[in-house]
Amino acid sequence: MIPTAWYLILAATLFVIGAAGVLLRRNVLIVLMSLELMLNSITINLLAFGHVLQDLRGQIIAIFVIAITAAEVAVALGILVALLRNKNTLEVDELTVLKG
C-alpha cells in the first residue's frame, strides 16, 4: 500500500515546478506546457483522494478536466498561431496587447 501523502507530495512538487515554468519562462509555448503540467498534478490529487475514499467521482472529475484541457489547448494554440502571424514574436514580455 502506498500512503496517500506520497501522492499529495508528488502532486505538490509537480505543481510548484509547473508554476515555476509559468512564472519564469519567456516562451509562450513552454508556459502552456507548464500549464499542462499543473493540470496533471491536480488530476493526481483528484485520483488519490478518490482512491482513498473509494469514491468514483474523483475519476469523473478527472475525465472532465482532461476533456476541457484538450479544448483549452486547441484554442490556445489557435490564438498563438494568429498572434505569431500578426506580431511575429513568441516572447511573453513582448506580447503586451492586453495592456491597452
Next chain:
Amino acid sequence: MEREFFLLLSAVAIASALLVVVARNPVHSALALVACLVQIAALYVLLGAPFLAVIQIFVYVGAVMVLFLFVIMMLDVRKEAQTRYLKNAVLPGVVALVILSGEMIVLLTQSARLHGVMGPGQPITTQPSVESLSLLLFQDFLLPFEVASVILLVALIGAVVLAKSDEGDVSAKGQKNHVKANGEGLK
C-alpha cells in the same frame, strides 16, 4: 513492490518535469513533457484508475502533445526564443514560488483534517470497475458530459476561426498552394 514502482515513476516524472522548465529548445521541453505524462499515466494505474491511464495516453500524449509538436515545427520557433527566462520578473517569480511551496508544505504537514482523510492508503486490488465508472458517468453525470461535448465543439470552431488569417486573399492563395502541393504529393 508497489512502493518501489511509485518511487521510480515519481522520480522520473519530477526529473522530466524539471527538464520541461529548464530546457532551452522547445522540442526538448515537449518530449520531456511526453515522458512526464507517461509516468503520470502509470501512476494512475497504481491509483486504481486504468481507464484514466488509457485516456491520459490517448488525449495528452496522442493528441495534445502532437498538436504542440506540430505548432513548434510549423512555426520554427527555435530561432525566436533564445533567452530562456524573463529578465525583470525572476525575483518576484521566485518569491511567489517560495511562498507557494511553503504554503504547500504547511498544508501537507500541519492540516489535521487532511491527515484524518488520508489514512494509510488503499490496496490496489479493491479498485472499482470501469463498468461502474461508466454507469456513474452516463447516469448521474450525463448533463456535464453533454456540456463538455458542447464545449469541445465550440473549441473546435473557435480554433478554426482563430487560426484563419485576417487577409482573406492571402490565406486563400496559401491554401490553394497547399492543396496543390498535397495533390502533387499524392500523385
